[in-house]
Amino acid sequence: MTECRSPVLQDMLPDYAAESLDGVAMARVRDHLATCAACSDDLVVLQLVRQARPRVAGPDIARIIAALPAAPSGPGIEFTGPRLVHDEPSTSVPTLPPTMRRQRAGGTLFGMPVWRIAATLGVVIAGGASVLVARRGIIDVQRSTVPNVMTPTESATTVASASGGTETLTVATPASSVHSVTVSYGDLGDYSESELESMISRLEQWDGATNTEPLPGVPIIPNAGGGAL
Amino acid sequence: MIDATQQEDSRIDGSLITQWKAGDQRAATAIVERHAEALARFAGRLGVTEDIDELVQDTFIRAFSAIDSFRADSSLRTWLFTIERRLVIDRRRAEARRGHGIEIDDMHAASGFDALDTMVADEAAERVAGAMARLTRMQREVFVLRVQEGRSYKDIAEILGSTEGAARVHYHNAMRAVKEFLHD
Numbered sequence: 001m002t003e004c005r006s007p008v009l010q011d012m013l014p015d016y017a018a019e020s021l022d023g024v025a026m027a028r029v030r031d032h033l034a035t036c037a038a039c040s041d042d043l044v045v046l047q048l049v050r051q052a053r054p055r056v057a058g059p060d061i062a063r064i065i066a067a068l069p070a071a072p073s074g075p076g077i078e079f080t081g082p083r084l085v086h087d088e089p090s091t092s093v094p095t096l097p098p099t100m101r102r103q104r105a106g107g108t109l110f111g112m113p114v115w116r117i118a119a120t121l122g123v124v125i126a127g128g129a130s131v132l133v134a135r136r137g138i139i140d141v142q143r144s145t146v147p148n149v150m151t152p153t154e155s156a157t158t159v160a161s162a163s164g165g166t167e168t169l170t171v172a173t174p175a176s177s178v179h180s181v182t183v184s185y186g187d188l189g190d191y192s193e194s195e196l197e198s199m200i201s202r203l204e205q206w207d208g209a210t211n212t213e214p215l216p217g218v219p220i221i222p223n224a225g226g227g228a229l
Numbered sequence: 230m231i232d233a234t235q236q237e238d239s240r241i242d243g244s245l246i247t248q249w250k251a252g253d254q255r256a257a258t259a260i261v262e263r264h265a266e267a268l269a270r271f272a273g274r275l276g277v278t279e280d281i282d283e284l285v286q287d288t289f290i291r292a293f294s295a296i297d298s299f300r301a302d303s304s305l306r307t308w309l310f311t312i313e314r315r316l317v318i319d320r321r322r323a324e325a326r327r328g329h330g331i332e333i334d335d336m337h338a339a340s341g342f343d344a345l346d347t348m349v350a351d352e353a354a355e356r357v358a359g360a361m362a363r364l365t366r367m368q369r370e371v372f373v374l375r376v377q378e379g380r381s382y383k384d385i386a387e388i389l390g391s392t393e394g395a396a397r398v399h400y401h402n403a404m405r406a407v408k409e410f411l412h413d
Contacts, residue, residue, distance in 0.1 A: 011382075011397075014375050014376045014379065015379060017376070018379040020235065020379050041408070042404065042408075045404065045407060045408055045411060046376055048353055048354075048356075048357050048411070049357050049361075049372070049376045049377065049407070050376060050377060051353070051354060051357075052353070052354035052357035052358060053270060053377050056266070056269045056270050056272075056273050056281065057269070058265070058266055058269070059265045059266065059268070059269050059281070059282050059285045059286070060282055061258075061261055061262055061265055063282070063286065064261050064265060064282075064285065064286045064289050065257060065258050065261055067286055067289075067290055068257050068261075068289060068290060068293050069290070069293050069294055070254065071249050071250070071251070071252045071253060071254050071256075071257065072249075072250055072252070
């Protein structure tokens with residue numbers, strides 16, 4: 001048997017057998033069948049196969065309908081109903097119905113959105129922690145790590161200037177006899193009596209002291225001119 | 230290809246879906262009545278022999294629960310077939326995990342197809358069933374969808390997760406095999 005020379009019409013044979021083509025297409029296929037033995041042979045097979053469709057018992061329509069979700073705009077926005085008979089985890093249909101999506105949106109607690117409560121709690125905890133830190137003087141900086149109050153012990157160093165001459169610079173050096181002093185960013189109550197006395201005595205020796213009371217927590221490095229850097 | 234019936238079906242289904250979205254529960258009833266039998270028949274062709282009613286019900290529940298994801302560029306029945314077929318695959322995988330060892334490879338013939346022998350009435354139909362039992366699973370699914378359910382190659386490709394070209398090749402191979410069996 002020769003092959004069909006019109007694959008487009010051959011492709012239409014199943015639809016012709018199902019009588020689902022429009023009038024024009026049905027006529028085209030009918031004309032083709034009159035001249036094509038291969039397609040006529042195919043049509044016989046197709047009609048046999050269609051007749052052999054399995055006869056299944058009609059599904060229980062009422063039961064299926066009872067299990068369906070409510071219409072989106074109808075009564076009952078809540079997704080109350082249907083669960084699959086075989087509720088296997090599946091990726092078959094990835095999206096959720098609108099009614100289920102509505103349930104997921106916007107959780108509230110005590111009438112406020114959850115995110116707002118969480119943000120408020122975060123601010124309160126962070127603020128409270130910072131107050132505690134300041135109160136307990138956790139931030140202690142030892143003299144060895146931060147420039148501290150220095151004694152006015154000075155040494156003169158002669159260095160070569162850029163112009164070729166010499167220039168005398170005054171450099172402050174820490175006194176070896178000074179004990180380490182704890183510097184705190186807290187208030188004066190954080191210092192012991194001896195520490196306060198030591199600080200006051202050094203301030204009195206500082207000839208460049210201004211009339212303004214220096215802040216106790218701010219490190220001051222005196223230089224030759226006596227001004228604070 | 231001009232397919233007047235499918236175009237009309239799509240128009241009616243689209244209208245029913247719109248009505249259901251607007252709150253008309255009767256539209257859901259109409260949709261179920263239009264497609265339930267075809268889904269049951271397709272389930273039988275997929276080799277499902279038990280709980281076909283439950284399978285069809287699950288298919289409709291999934292479909293109505295995800296109706297917003299339905300694209301109008303394919304017909305509703307095509308979409309329903311796609312969902313049903315995936316449910317069948319999920320079931321088989323679940324049964325395989327439980328140790329029932331059911332073959333899920335598309336390239337192998339389905340043993341469950343023998344159940345159709347009890348559904349066909351006369352000798353000619355038995356011969357057709359015998360011919361189709363010799364096809365690979367993919368060939369048979371394509372052939373059933375094309376010949377018995379009247380789906381286009383585009384629809385078949387969507388249902389089976391394949392391409393139109395592959396569906397066309399499977400159809401012609403299936404047709405040749407069925408003809409050879411029937412002419413022997």
